[in-house]
Amino acid sequence: MDKNQFRNDTIQILIAVVILALLPLLFRGAYQLRVLNLFLLFMLITIGFNLIFGHTNQLFLCQGALAGSSMYVSGLLALNYGIEPWLVIPLGTLLAGGLAAFFSFIAVARKLEAIFLGITTLSFQLIFQNLIVGLRDITGADIGFIPPELSLGPLTSLLGRSQAYYYLLIIILVVTLLIYRSVMNSNIGLALKMILDDEMASEIVGVNVRRVKITMAFAGAMLIGFTGALYGFFNAYVAPSLYEFTSLDIIVLIMLIFGGKATILGPIVGAGVFTILNEILRPLGPLTVLAYGVVLMILFIFFREGIIPWIKNKTKLPLI
Amino acid sequence: MSYIPVIIDGIVYGLQLSLLAVGITLIFGLGEILNLSHGEFAVIAGVTAAVLNGVDVNPFISALVGVLLAGVFGLIIEKTILISAYKATGETRILSGMFITLGLGFALHGYMANQFALVSYSVRLPIDTIEFLGMVFRPTNLVAGGISAITLILLMLLLKYTYFGKAVRSVVQNEIGAQLCGINPSRIRMIIFFIGTMLAGLAGIMQGLSSTIEPEVGVQLTIFAIIVSIVGGVRSVTGTIVAGILLGVVYSLVSFLIGTYIATIFFLLAAALTIVFRPEGLLGHKV
Numbered sequence: 001m002d003k004n005q006f007r008n009d010t011i012q013i014l015i016a017v018v019i020l021a022l023l024p025l026l027f028r029g030a031y032q033l034r035v036l037n038l039f040l041l042f043m044l045i046t047i048g049f050n051l052i053f054g055h056t057n058q059l060f061l062c063q064g065a066l067a068g069s070s071m072y073v074s075g076l077l078a079l080n081y082g083i084e085p086w087l088v089i090p091l092g093t094l095l096a097g098g099l100a101a102f103f104s105f106i107a108v109a110r111k112l113e114a115i116f117l118g119i120t121t122l123s124f125q126l127i128f129q130n131l132i133v134g135l136r137d138i139t140g141a142d143i144g145f146i147p148p149e150l151s152l153g154p155l156t157s158l159l160g161r162s163q164a165y166y167y168l169l170i171i172i173l174v175v176t177l178l179i180y181r182s183v184m185n186s187n188i189g190l191a192l193k194m195i196l197d198d199e200m201a202s203e204i205v206g207v208n209v210r211r212v213k214i215t216m217a218f219a220g221a222m223l224i225g226f227t228g229a230l231y232g233f234f235n236a237y238v239a240p241s242l243y244e245f246t247s248l249d250i251i252v253l254i255m256l257i258f259g260g261k262a263t264i265l266g267p268i269v270g271a272g273v274f275t276i277l278n279e280i281l282r283p284l285g286p287l288t289v290l291a292y293g294v295v296l297m298i299l300f301i302f303f304r305e306g307i308i309p310w311i312k313n314k315t316k317l318p319l320i
Numbered sequence: 321m322s323y324i325p326v327i328i329d330g331i332v333y334g335l336q337l338s339l340l341a342v343g344i345t346l347i348f349g350l351g352e353i354l355n356l357s358h359g360e361f362a363v364i365a366g367v368t369a370a371v372l373n374g375v376d377v378n379p380f381i382s383a384l385v386g387v388l389l390a391g392v393f394g395l396i397i398e399k400t401i402l403i404s405a406y407k408a409t410g411e412t413r414i415l416s417g418m419f420i421t422l423g424l425g426f427a428l429h430g431y432m433a434n435q436f437a438l439v440s441y442s443v444r445l446p447i448d449t450i451e452f453l454g455m456v457f458r459p460t461n462l463v464a465g466g467i468s469a470i471t472l473i474l475l476m477l478l479l480k481y482t483y484f485g486k487a488v489r490s491v492v493q494n495e496i497g498a499q500l501c502g503i504n505p506s507r508i509r510m511i512i513f514f515i516g517t518m519l520a521g522l523a524g525i526m527q528g529l530s531s532t533i534e535p536e537v538g539v540q541l542t543i544f545a546i547i548v549s550i551v552g553g554v555r556s557v558t559g560t561i562v563a564g565i566l567l568g569v570v571y572s573l574v575s576f577l578i579g580t581y582i583a584t585i586f587f588l589l590a591a592a593l594t595i596v597f598r599p600e601g602l603l604g605h606k607v
Contacts, residue, residue: 057411059415106596110595110596110599112595112596112599113411113414114411114414114415115354115414115415115418116550116595116599118418119546119550119591119595120591120592120595120596122543123547123588123589123591123592124588124592126543126584126588127585127588127589130581130584130585130588131581131585133581134579134581134582134585246426250422250426253419257419285434286430286433286434287430287431287434288430289426289427289429289430289433290426290427290429290430290431290434291430292423292426292430293422293423293424293425293426293427293428293429293430294423294427295423296419296420296422296423296426297401297420297423297424297427298423299419299423300404300405300416300419300420300423301401301404301416301420302404304412304416
């Protein structure tokens with residue numbers, strides 16, 4: 001393990017987290033706090049997606065369905081059987097992780113190319129959307145349902161609901177990033193870098209590519225599932241529109257590509273830029289889709305590498 | 321007996337999906353670009369033809385203008401925004417092609433859905449319904465099915481018996497080998513993109529002819545067409561046509577008997593299962 005690299009990583013993560021933790025002091029309005037929460041929620045989902053697509057090149061196009069199935073399972077269990085939400089969120093999280101591990105297993109077992117894994121997972125996303133609308137009696141279809149309030153303990157009375165959620169998400173982010181950093185500086189991190197460079201060569205020198213890929217899909221999807229459930233509880237109203245391909249998957253994909261695949265800071269910067277852009281575009285209504293389409297095209301035509309790798313190349317700063 | 325009209329509807333719908341899907345199959349086979357905006361070309365042509373038809377332009381001329389517009393637009397796309405994808409190789413090319421066309425699809429969808437919101441368009445032919453063996457048929461439906469079938473047969477003949485068809489198949493099989501024989505792959509790709517988007521346009525117009533076409537339907541058309549293309553084998557034109565008709569009939573029957581959402585789920589499952597268990601498609605590798 002490279003000590004300098006480890007220290008460098010820790011410093012950059014600390015700087016990022018401190019900046020994020022100070023934001024609610026600058027933006028105190030109810031709407032601003034809501035946007036800040038969305039910012040962190042999407043950032044966490046993007047980090048999860050980065051673990052899957054960024055680090056192991058497995059194209060998953062079902063982030064919305066993973067986040068949504070976790071929320072629908074935990075929210076509906078909590079609502080209909082009166083179970084404490086904190087007890088059922090882990091169930092939803094495990095479900096998301098398990099589903100992703102299953103897709104990843106199929107992909108490595110059948111040696112699917114990225115594009116075919118993409119279509120399989122996209123099919124799953126659309127099956128999910130159809131099921132939510134079709135199983136009207138259970139899910140409430142387009143009308144959705146109101147999940148029970150998630151208790152945040154003393155945080156709520158101390159800071160108010162929105163800020164309580166924000167700092168809870170900050171804690172989750174810190175834990176995630178610290179684990180992330182440790183993993184990237186371990187043998188698994190080396191294996192991940194090798195897989196990105198050349199899968200076959202890493203297999204030859206003894207990396208168990210299959211196991212690394214499935215594990216990363218499981219871990220990334222657990223993060224997506226957990227965050228997805230918090231998203232639903234935070235929103236206090238769960239409808240299919242939260243987890244649709246156009247309202248979640250595409251935005252997360254754009255955030256990751258813009259920020260930079262396989263970087264730690266990429267998802268943070270990407271989520272920041274596009275959360276703001278999303279709020280600017282919101283009044284456009286149906287034209288938002290047009291704007292996102294254009295952004296996606298421009299990103300893939302001119303800016304495939306992402307902003308963090310681009311700054312790194314230009315300035316020679318050791319960004320992570 | 322009441323199943324027969326449903327099956328006929330299914331065949332007509334399946335033929336429209338085949339028209340869309342052969343374009344996807346050919347474009348992917350030649351340039352490894354999975355065109356995720358394909359359904360939007362159908363919408364462009366369908367809506368154009370319907371709008372022209374609505375102001376009393378002859379249905380045939382409206383359809384022609386619609387199809388040509390889709391084709392020319394496709395040509396412009398191929399020669400501008402897809403160049404950066406063609407420059408890349410391997411997985412990067414596949415992924416950027418996929419995401420650029422996905423972005424294009426969203427842009428067109430957003431524009432069409434905003435410009436022509438919540439309206440159903442249709443192309444009308446001046447003929448009445450006919451009765452045959454006690455059952456009522458919509459002749460426009462049969463006309464749409466007939467035109468689609470003839471177009472698909474012509475396409476297969478074109479690919480099988482002409483020099484151009486041989487050139488297309490040779491590039492699909494081995495691009496470098498084709499180049500060595502003096503075939504220019506990028507020219508072939510351009511012509512196929514033109515033909516593919518025109519076929520998509522024709523599919524949109526046929527949908528406007530047999531029922532209605534809504535500007536919002538592009539995404540669904542794209543997804544269904546990709547599924548048909550995958551079930552048929554992403555490099556096989558014959559397989560794509562067979563898969564289109566088969567899935568169209570099953571979709572109609574399941575929608576009729578159970579419900580649309582189950583039919584949609586069935587469609588999506590068909591794609592996922594094909595990818596997992598029979599990645600080469602129904603008929604295997606054939607062009």
